[in-house]
Amino acid sequence: MASSSLGSSHSSFTCVLKHRYGDFVVREVDPDGQIASLTPQEASEDAAVHAACNAEREWEEETKKAHAPTPSADAGAEAHDNNEKKRTHEPASLEEAMAAARAVVVEQTESNVDAEQLQALVDDAVNNKQNRSLTLPTPLDDKTKRTNVHTAIRLLSEAVEAAHSLSLVSCSAKNGSDDDNKHRIEVRVVAAGSKQARDSQRRKNGSPAIPAHVAFVVRKTNVDTASTARALQSMLLPHGAQGKGNARQHHHQKSAAAAASSIPGTVTFAGTKDKRGITYQFMSAARTFPRYIAKAARKLRGVAVGQFKVVNERIYLGNLRGNRFNIVLRNLADDAQANADKACASLRQSGFFNFYGLQRFGRGVAHTHKIGQMLLANRPDAAVRMVLLACDAETALSEADAAADDAGAPRGAWPTGNLEAALAVTKTRPNDSFIEKDLSIALRRRVEAANSTRRKDPTARGWLTREELAAAFSESLPKTTCMMYLHAFQSAAFNAAVSARALAHGSAPARAGELVLVDEDDGVGGGGGVEDLCDAEEEGGGESLPRVRLVTEQEAEANAIPASRVVLPLPGRFCTYPLDAATLDAYAPFATDAGINLQRLRTRLAWLEKHDNDVGAALRALAGAGGNDGAVVDELEGRKGKHPLLTVAALPGAYRKVVCVPQDVEWRFVRHATHDEDLLDVCGNVLSARNVESKSAPEQGDVCGTGSLLSLCVDFTLPASAYATMAVRELTKQPSDTLVP
Numbered sequence: 001m002a003s004s005s006l007g008s009s010h011s012s013f014t015c016v017l018k019h020r021y022g023d024f025v026v027r028e029v030d031p032d033g034q035i036a037s038l039t040p041q042e043a044s045e046d047a048a049v050h051a052a053c054n055a056e057r058e059w060e061e062e063t064k065k066a067h068a069p070t071p072s073a074d075a076g077a078e079a080h081d082n083n084e085k086k087r088t089h090e091p092a093s094l095e096e097a098m099a100a101a102r103a104v105v106v107e108q109t110e111s112n113v114d115a116e117q118l119q120a121l122v123d124d125a126v127n128n129k130q131n132r133s134l135t136l137p138t139p140l141d142d143k144t145k146r147t148n149v150h151t152a153i154r155l156l157s158e159a160v161e162a163a164h165s166l167s168l169v170s171c172s173a174k175n176g177s178d179d180d181n182k183h184r185i186e187v188r189v190v191a192a193g194s195k196q197a198r199d200s201q202r203r204k205n206g207s208p209a210i211p212a213h214v215a216f217v218v219r220k221t222n223v224d225t226a227s228t229a230r231a232l233q234s235m236l237l238p239h240g241a242q243g244k245g246n247a248r249q250h251h252h253q254k255s256a257a258a259a260a261s262s263i264p265g266t267v268t269f270a271g272t273k274d275k276r277g278i279t280y281q282f283m284s285a286a287r288t289f290p291r292y293i294a295k296a297a298r299k300l301r302g303v304a305v306g307q308f309k310v311v312n313e314r315i316y317l318g319n320l321r322g323n324r325f326n327i328v329l330r331n332l333a334d335d336a337q338a339n340a341d342k343a344c345a346s347l348r349q350s351g352f353f354n355f356y357g358l359q360r361f362g363r364g365v366a367h368t369h370k371i372g373q374m375l376l377a378n379r380p381d382a383a384v385r386m387v388l389l390a391c392d393a394e395t396a397l398s399e400a401d402a403a404a405d406d407a408g409a410p411r412g413a414w415p416t417g418n419l420e421a422a423l424a425v426t427k428t429r430p431n432d433s434f435i436e437k438d439l440s441i442a443l444r445r446r447v448e449a450a451n452s453t454r455r456k457d458p459t460a461r462g463w464l465t466r467e468e469l470a471a472a473f474s475e476s477l478p479k480t481t482c483m484m485y486l487h488a489f490q491s492a493a494f495n496a497a498v499s500a501r502a503l504a505h506g507s508a509p510a511r512a513g514e515l516v517l518v519d520e521d522d523g524v525g526g527g528g529g530v531e532d533l534c535d536a537e538e539e540g541g542g543e544s545l546p547r548v549r550l551v552t553e554q555e556a557e558a559n560a561i562p563a564s565r566v567v568l569p570l571p572g573r574f575c576t577y578p579l580d581a582a583t584l585d586a587y588a589p590f591a592t593d594a595g596i597n598l599q600r601l602r603t604r605l606a607w608l609e610k611h612d613n614d615v616g617a618a619l620r621a622l623a624g625a626g627g628n629d630g631a632v633v634d635e636l637e638g639r640k641g642k643h644p645l646l647t648v649a650a651l652p653g654a655y656r657k658v659v660c661v662p663q664d665v666e667w668r669f670v671r672h673a674t675h676d677e678d679l680l681d682v683c684g685n686v687l688s689a690r691n692v693e694s695k696s697a698p699e700q701g702d703v704c705g706t707g708s709l710l711s712l713c714v715d716f717t718l719p720a721s722a723y724a725t726m727a728v729r730e731l732t733k734q735p736s737d738t739l740v741p
Contacts, residue, residue, distance in 0.1 A: 214309070677707075
């Protein structure tokens, strides 16, 4: 990553970031501009349960109205007649209702036993006020007969509820091994207004029995986003579904959208956030009730939920406009105040180079972008070694090749004996190392199958092939985790290209051959992020990418386009690449390391030079044609021996701004007495400056509080996928890895 900044004249200064969790508050901003928030009152356990119940009641009222019949203008008399007919068939008392139900049961089952048992069930429940259940002994193969019995029981339930606040719920019994048991009717006595009673009433009205999706806000403190979603999901999934191979396989065979719609309890989120800090995030859970989410969150440390709302669509990764940050930079020197004030003004005016932060690539030796590189290079054996053994890419490759050579296996395969030794290491991993544990479980199954085959046939191969390793990798891990490694590879390539651009042109306006968005040609926009790291299967491939064009020589000579409009691609199938040599060359090493062929791009450039000596005219012609036909990464589809999820064929690519300009930048200085004093509340407000207006002018900022220590509180909004640590890096002109203690 280049160390150059945007060229602001302020000097560097030292500070401490994330000294306390409350020093880094992040709140997501949804596509409608709403900021995720939970007040301390809303985040309490009792308030969360109360809000969940209110959301359920609102949903029930809406679904009841949505599924209520809409009478025509001339249907009043007919509706009145139907109501009168219904009243004449409704029993006036419990005794009459019981007699009518008995008559129907005897008529449909042709047996008095069922009617007698139904009578005994109701009498016992009424007298003892306890829940009871009964399965009518006579099987009913005729659906019409079953429907008549269900109708009779519902009418009886209305009378029982009116007299004793109990309800009867009937359904087809399924607790048995014999075939005819599927056609027996089970009757349960439950409390009126209970979940079972409401579900039965919703089915009677034709409305859905369970919400499609529940959206909610999560506030977490020092907790990882994926771990939070995983913990909630494990408690919301149906009993026994989590961890089973068939459920996991079903999840990966379908697209993420379909899986989230079909598996109850599946939790999705809009974006991943730092663990160290207080974050407010939008999440959704499929086919569950808000109260279950509230109860599950009570069992998680550092997690609070609220703002429940039943919705028809899930929240998907990337469904954000941006994030609002409230950050404290502590331990400023007294003479650094004027310099820091100047830095904040420069950040608001010019922004910062839009690098991906270090958290994108991990902090261990097994960097996520290197794992993605191994997957793209068709070396899943090395990728698996990096995940399981936490080693670097070079070590993983050398050990993988040595193990294959010793066993006489082809390169890329992993001998089962050597693999078993590696799997033994994962047993010592912490409980939160779910990626390693899930991957090791899938690999153990394949090793056991391979060893079983070898015991029967000693001549059978004693290793797992590349195809088997890639399949185990993609099928054992959530799709978002697999794509994380590929996106990290794209991010590393982007960072290299931005570094090349910064070193070659700095913050100068756009140069000829660089890319800008067509949608911003009218002067709208600037400084935001346009990245949408989606996969082609869900989002339709290249059709989802924004249109780009090349900057002409005339525009470059006139400095007509600022650097904040320049975009660079994240490598993918449908990306257009810039013709600026300094930037373009930065992609070559990544393409070579991953085994990606950029020859078609090179061919396109050679064609331009050969057929048009006027480079400016060639650029204009290419820009007019859209430029999307030749500059693509090819030889990505149909590469044999690779799982489809682990190839660049799954990535259409994306575009990202080179420079990001924050919005709504505000800052103030705070003096305090102790190093560990809380300066922000959980909502990101400065505790000692509730009545102090934030700065709106570039001169020296406001100072509030008393004490010998000086800190800077800065607030700003960034587009989705932009990193606040890179903004702080621009502010302080210090490497981002030295800011966090």
